[in-house]
Amino acid sequence: MTILAAYLNGIGLLGPGLPGWQAGKRILAGSQPYLPTTVNLPVPVLLPPAERRRSSAIVKLTLAVGLEAATAAGIEPAALPCVYVSSGGDGHNCHEICQTLASDDRHISPTRFHNSVHNAAPGYWGIATGSMTPVSVLAAFDASFGAGLLELLAMVTANRAAALLIACDTPYPEPLHGVRPMPGMFGVALAATAEPNAHSMVQIRVELTRDRADTLTDIGFEALRRSIPSARSLPLLQAIAQTQAARVTLDYLDRTRIAIELIPC
């Protein structure tokens, strides 16, 4: 089996009861109890006023976790090629468009339309950070985090350079919520390099496997893992928070899963 390796140098995290990596790390490591609460999204101050006003939850989430990871990794966001993955993009925007198109007056708002592209959030990321580096914008439904992680590893391995993964999901309003229930939002970002540096926390060695995916003993975390695609990353984040050598298996496609060996730096 092929093994892809990278060093993780910065993490961004925002989810119910997980307000950033520094606080989230202690909760994930078990030194503080997990109490799911509503996510407070920071105002995206890097965006120009017009874009800031238009920015939706997924844009704010993307900027928050991406910037947290890049800052922790000590790297200028503008210099980072990026992998962006979301299981379905901005559901509120999509709902508004579909509702208008099903009405007698099909005139949809031009802003709604240009925000409907799956790469809207990474587009705003580029505008906010001034990053002109390449962005791979991916979707793989429930396999989205795994797909993003593989692309990150392929990018770091092939380019022998730093890259940033941002995985974000926000819930859909009804009636889409009825066919795609997601209880809340979750965002995670990983800044990675091929070689270790002063910021490196852990080396990850990744391969595809048929092993079963890990579940989490905390029922709150496990509920989150099962219900939000980007939270499929939680076994990895928990193992990093525990700062021990470990092997975790993440959900990916059908019977194909992703095994990750963690070697703390």
Next chain:
Amino acid sequence: METPRCCDSGVDIHEMTCLPDRCINFDYLNITRRLLLKSLLLSHYTATSCLGRGLQQTLEALRLGRSGLAPCTFETVALDTFAGEVAGVDAVKLPERLSEFDCRNNRLAQLALEQDDFSTVVDIAAARYGRDRIGVFVGTSTSGILQTELAYRHRDPASGALPADFHYAATHNTFSVADFTRRYLNLTGPAVALSSACSSSAKVFGSAQRMMAAGLIDAAVVGGVDSLCLTVLYGFNALGLTSTRPCRPFDAARDGISIGEAGAFALLESATEVHEGDVLLLGVGESSDAYHMSSPHPQGTGARMAMQAALDSAGLLARDIDYINLHGTATQSNDAAEGMAVNAIFGDRVPCSSTKAATGHTLGAAGSIEAVICALALRYRLLPGGLNIGQLDPGIALDYLTANRSHPIMRAMSNSFGFGGTNCSLIFGRAQSQ
């Protein structure tokens, strides 16, 4: 003569690509310079659009200078615009085992996969490599959103719920078309949808190339599928970007796009054994504009970076390119910005054209269908002329083809630039006998 160098990065920079205000970019150029990935073989490819089903019909339409655009009669759309609708999509029957995937986008995907024995060739490759060693990378912008648009018309009057037979994951979700493709082809390797608007199915070549270089897969099915839906027809209309006539890329009086639909696929393998006339993927260059969600950078800076990065990754110079298939959407600002960017790197020396007046702008499928058109240009020595030109824009200094040319070419570039400022340039080459 010594090649200019920038920012102490040691990167050879062609003088005209120097962007001193954006030193950070050279880090990226340095990355792509080091990349210099091995060329990949497009061992098989196919395309289906309003020009026809499969390579033969597509080639024939290009040779005749025929456009597939017609006044839009799609579904209940009441807009004064032209569209490139593929005939017979709704008659396509998905296999019983994949019935939950049934929607226009996946029907079009299947129609495309069935042309030129593409699915059969993939099956033979799967027997050779193993089904889990072939990746699937499919670009789309709207996937099967039409299914949701239709479902919203049939919401339960009391509860507002969508109809019980609506299957979100298998139809509307962005991944649906990639999931359908891998299941249809019985492949079990890594699979993903790429969705960066109109560059989606150009970027599939980059993702596949990286994953093959990293050793996770031995071959890749790459492609793009986008189908007509109300969101894009009414959306581009809302932005004032659709023309009431068949689109006229690079014409002085161009006034907007004509939306099309298409499915195009290629099988990428290591170029261990090539034959005369085979088509190779030589380079991929990507960049972002960091400028605006729906307008390109006015000077085409991001586009220029993508083209230069493609040249660098292929280890080629501007003079090595014989034909450019332009993004050329036929909006005023897109064509002006792209023209400026192409001119900055190539001058007005390289024959180029947009084929969107023939196919329409097929959005997330545009990168793949234009990659296939470049492959046809290389294989059959046909440089397709742009259609619908009354008078070329005198403000754009390019060797824009207004008629077909027929002569051997060795290397072709394809440009794809999308909303959100996502840019991708691909370079393909014709293999010489070894």
